[in-house]
Amino acid sequence: MKHLLEVNNLSYAYHTLQGETLVLDHVNFSIEQGEFVAIVGPSGCGKSTLLSLICHLLEPDSGEIVLGDHKKTGYMLQKDHLLEWRTTYKNIALGPEIACQSSLDLSQKIDTMLTNYQLDGFRNAKPNQLSGGMRQRAALIRTLMTEPDLLLLDEPFSALDYQTRLSVSDDVWDILKHEKKTALLITHDISEAISMADRIIILSARPATVKKEISVKLSCPGERTPFLSRSSPEFKDYFNLVWKELNHDE
């Protein structure tokens, strides 16, 4: 298999007492190793359901999800789910602790991560002593401890205020590039998608199908970052293109 992830003809419906709700209707796309892909779509179209299917919290009604051999997914949500009674270090160590991997290597690895991503002064702080941005970095590092090959990010910045959102997008981008991770970001924020993604997949309203895929190529002075992307000359044209797709439901 040449793709890291293939989603083939994926369909899914929820069944409740009120009846059946078809949420995903023959969804097709793939993701290459090292890509940063964003998925945008109207609220309630089935984006979170799609991620739950990709990480096997739900099973497809039809179609398939093929993840490369021995590849793992990691999940990061809007709410950071840090445990308030544990320190930053202990929150990050939670996954390995549950898997009974405790070692000197592990504590060195966590300390390196804390230093690399500007949390070393907060090793023993509780989550309520961290800023919104720091909490999201800690949550991302915790997710990375399980060494996922594909990061699934479900609107991870939407609970943050605008300014924090901009700086956290840059931080998360830095961390993911530095750790050479492949990422699938769900967002309803068009600018966020353009500023971060190599490719944008646009979903239709429910039941979601793939309406369009757009490769994002921006000219940035120096190396591309989400922040610099926003002032690239092509940004506005991409915005209009995605906006038009999202607002033309034929």
Ligand SMILES: Nc1ncnc2c1ncn2[C@@H]1O[C@H](COP(=O)(O)OP(=O)(O)O)[C@@H](O)[C@H]1O
């Ligand atoms: N557990 C559930 N049972 C029944 N319907 C659900 C359930 N979860 C989500 N839905 C419905 O499925 C649709 C898609 O939900 P979701 O995937 O959360 O959308 P999105 O993340 O794009 O906003 C929505 O209409 C929602 O109400």
Ligand SMILES: [Mg+2]
């Ligand atoms: Mg959602």
